Amino acid sequence: MIRFALAAALLISLAACGRSRPRADLVFINGAEPESIDPHVxxxxxxxxxxxxxxxxxxxxxxxxxxxxxxxxxxxxxxxxxxxxxxxxxxxxxxxxxxxxxxxxxxxxxxxxxxxxxxxxxxxxxxxxxxxxxxxxxxxxxxxxxxxxxxxxxxxxxxxxxxxxxxxxxxxxxxxxxxxxxxxxxxxxxIKPGTLVSNGAYTLGEWLLDDRMSLRRNERYWDAANVSMKSIDVLPISEPNTAINYFLTGQADLIVDKGMVPTSLTAKLKQKPYFHTGPFLGSYFMRFNVTRAPFDNPKIRLAFSLSIDRKRVTEKITQLGELDAYSLTPPGAGQNYQPPRGPDFDPERARRLLAEAGYPGGKGFPRVEYLYFPKPVERNIAVELQAMWREHLGVSVDLAKQEWKIYLDSMKGKNYQLCRSSWVGDYNDPGTFLEMFLSVSGNNATGWASTAYDNLIAAAGREADLGQRNRLFQQAEKLLVTDDCVIMPLYHYVGVQFYHADRLSGVQANMIDDHPFRCMRWK
Structure with a gap:
């Protein structure tokens, strides 16, 4: 805690020395530099x-x-x-x-x-x-x-x-x-400052890479009279300790990124009045690149999934009350949808499958690589997974860390073997999760293409009866998570927001973890 306080004091000092512009009405910490701000990209x-x-x-x-x-x-x-x-x-x-x-x-x-x-x-x-x-x-x-x-x-x-x-x-x-x-x-x-023309509540002022993005209220917005925050600075801070320091020293007003909770401080932060949580439609999982050996073999993929003890991650690392995930779709996705339970923790079966695939006790298994991006919680999860695969399968998994934009490019280009992934629902329906893995989906990024899966999702889209629609989605999810084991669900997210509720209104936990700036105002 002494080091934490010293870091905060240092940041105050540096900010005081370097401040040369008026403070924005709202300073928001984003988790990384945006890959793009083109809504279609x-x-x-x-x-x-x-x-x-x-x-x-x-x-x-x-x-x-x-x-x-x-x-x-x-x-x-x-x-x-x-x-x-x-x-x-x-x-x-x-x-x-x-x-x-x-x-x-x-x-x-x-x-x-x-x-x-x-x-x-x-x-x-x-x-x-x-x-x-x-x-x-x-x-x-x-x-x-x-x-x-x-x-x-x-x-x-x-x-x-x-x-x-x-x-x-x-x-x-x-x-x-x-x-x-x-x-x-x-x-x-x-999309650059000076050329971007928009139609929302804000316009783009500055975009200084790795520094800030400045938004200004769009006075031509149809509802501009009800937009309280005239200026917003968006800071692309990806280091949780730095982000929390900014918030605690008053240099930032809002954080809504669940990855911004320093694992060493989680227990203490959860007790603070500015720490807010709530369930939402989001899942953390791992993808396999099924086009690259050895993960072109579904038995090996399933063995890796069966060797994961999810509680070791949620209780030891994340500590926010996340639900262990055995499906891609989280609880509450759609009306009365109950996702089928996927592979559970079963190291004995995992070892049998690996032996059937030609690697008894992990002997002869090639070194493979797990891709993630640089946040402490991501590193800790990667290390824990690496240990579990070594312990239960006898295989070595190297860890590869890439900056956010490079990581996204690698995943989309399928330049990986195994990688961390996450998905937040765009709307409250199982389809927002399951359609991601259609053969034609640009968000699939696994190399997996299944006509049977595509047909089930298409049939669900045509189905007017809710019960039958849900059954079709269940068949598709079983194929994705268990039968072909294209992904390994780890946990379902809990949303986290840092803000002072006695000062800032218009922020609340919700099922799609969306927090529009135009709704926010100071009390």
Whole structure:
């Protein structure tokens, strides 16, 4: 604790010496430097937090994590629940003052679905009529996709099947509009300060890599009068001790990253009034690259999964009350969905499977590598997993650490053998987890492609009966986690927020761990 206090004092001193600009209304610590802030490119929380401050879709998320009217002030739904007619607000403009209308949505959704664009989240739009066919290239005419500009303020969307979470999707980043003229003029540089044009509650002021990102209230935002925080500084701090020091010394006001809890201080921090937790739809798991030996063998994958004692991680390392995970989907995902229980801790069976695969007692097993990114909790988990695989299987696993952006590139490019992963639900439905592993999903990143799995997810999407829909999802999840063992679930997240509730309002734990800046205000 003495070293902790000294570090805090040092940070105060350094900040006092180097302060040369007014403090932002809100200083927020993000867990890393965003890979991108293009709403159609981002797939990670650190990027989405900024993208959702800069842009807005037909709907927007409130502080409780629920979808509310956004650019669309109202909508109607046909009795068969397959056609939505959205009516845009009359005062919607881009931050440069140019009008924003339904053609912006047509352009933006076509951009996401264009195969050459390579949007990892393009499959989110597959619920729209013919969207999948267009994305896969079997349909060339985008006018056949179920999105129509009835007029400049009225957008009609036709779905393939009734989709209970479609309104939630309308608040998700991939469905946000982006400015066609700016993108066509500046190309990939359109997201830089000075060129970026947005439509959300904030605009981009500065973006100083590894320093800060400055956001300013968008005075042309349709609801600007209700946005209290005029300026926000987003700090890309990935070291938990540094982040907590910033918060405790008043240099930062808010942290909402569960990875920012120093493991050595977890017990003490949990007792503080500024420490807040709550369950949410998030899971921590490991991916196998099934295209690279030895993990192209499902017996070996299952052996690795069966040799994990999850309680050694949740009780010894994370210590936040996380639930041990035996499925990808966490409790509460969707209506009455009960995920099938995957492989449990069974080291004897794990050793038998490894022997059947040709490596009795781990003899002759090649050295493999586990990929993670540099946070103390990630390092501690990696070391614990490494020890369990050595103890129960007799195999050696090397640990490879990469910075956040490089780690993401390695995972997406399948330049790994085994890696840490996590997923936070984009909406409250099992599909937000299970659709990630469709053969065509840009977020799959395992090399695994299963026609049977794809067909089960597609059938669930067509199914109107909730009970049968859930049964189809259960069959798919069993195939993913147990039968083919493409991933190893470890635990289900608990959300963590650091803030002073007696001073700051508009922050609360919610099931999708989304905390919009526009909802926040000082008391």
């Amino acid at each position: 981002v797939t990670d929380q650190v990027g989405m937090r900024v993208a959702s401050a800069l842009f807005e879709g037909l709907c927007r998320i409130d502080e409780a994590g629920k979808p509310q009217p956004g650019l669309a002030e109202r909508w109607e739904v046909t009795p068969d629940r397959k056609t939505y007619t959205f009516h845009l607000r009359p005062n919607t403009v881009w931050s440069d003052g140019t009008p924003l209308g339904t053609q912006d949505f047509i352009y933006s959704w076509q951009r996401v679905l264009t195969p050459e664009f390579g949007a990892d989240y393009a499959s989110q739009l597959y619920v729209i009529k013919n969207a999948r066919a267009y994305h896969e290239g079997t349909l060339k005419d985008f006018t056949q996709v179920g999105v129509t500009a009835v007029d400049d303020r009225t957008l009609r969307v036709e779905l393939e099947n009734p989709t209970p979470y479609f309104i939630d999707l309308c608040a998700f980043t991939t469905l946000y509009p982006v400015p066609k003229s700016v993108i066509e003029k500046h190309g990939s540089a359109w």
